[in-house]
Amino acid sequence: MKRTITIDPVTRIEGHARVEVDLDDGSRVTRTLFKVMDFRGFEVFLKGMQVESMPTITSRICGT
């Protein structure tokens, strides 16, 4: 029987994620998805900030 195992949320990591594992009739893994559930927009809002603030603000992407 085909089925999907979902782990949501994934704990003991930094941030928010979901894992989906699809299995076929023989319980073999056919596809695994790791989904990142949060988004803050650093790619965009860092533009236009002064360069000397980069070491301190980019450290806030993960774990200070």
Next chain:
Amino acid sequence: MTAKKKVSIEWLSGCSGCELGIVDLHEKLLAVLDEVELVRVPILMDTKDYVKADVGIITGSIRTEHDIHAAQAMRKACDAIVAFGTCPVYGGPHSSAYAHTKEELLDGAFRRNPSTKTSEAPQDVPRLLDGNRPLDSEIAVDVYIPGCPPGAAYIFDGLLSLLRGTDPRIGPRNVCFNCDRKMVKSQQPALRRSFDGSFDPEICFLSQGCICLGSVTLDRCLAPCMKAGVPCFACGGPSEAICLEPQKDVRSEVALRMAQLTKIPAEAVVREIEQQAKTHFAYAMASPVFRQKPTFLLKKWTRTAEGGR
């Protein structure tokens, strides 16, 4: 011995630096654990439910639809809610997304990002809200502990007083109070950036012409940055005076102080802070604190500085 208080932690949109801030208590953590039982800590435990607790600690801001649900579930499950860190109190570093629309953020990261192959924003993930918001835009908050992350001494004092029902010893001092640099009068004629030449490590950055936000920032950190040669960039959020007094705002307060200490005209400092608003207001730009004073123009300043997008 009285029963241990149950503490539950949930993170919204943040960086987990606040969870690490708790670990920074080191052996003092053992003293806290004598009085509490941790029932939910996503970074440490696999409890996925919003279990009942006496105290709910929430880190991160309201940025996605999931954050709203999680905040509401925590409010229902916990007797007291602590907004822990600058993210839930003021929005945190991603507050600077205030200068952009949601579509601009998604375009830059996914649809038109020159360094990835994606051409659309991810589907099947929690919906991104129009703006980034503090926690109390969504649920009632009982205790606010700003700081990015809050310093260990403040966490310890805040948590223990909450658990024991005593008054915290934390006062509303600004960062300058714990900075060892001396404010002295100087002949400094113009503004300098922190990479412009060398700075005297004993003397206040303002006296040396470099913008430092220590005097308008609440101390929840014991002022570590200036010891490391970096001017305060206000990651702990605005000082009590900025929060409470409508006529006081970050740029004019810093400008006034700098003009008294140096030969730099106050207007030049005000202009610089406005033009570099994205840098100087980065950590709390999303907060309504700035909407009730002349800084309500923040969005305009950042857009003008970036070529009037």
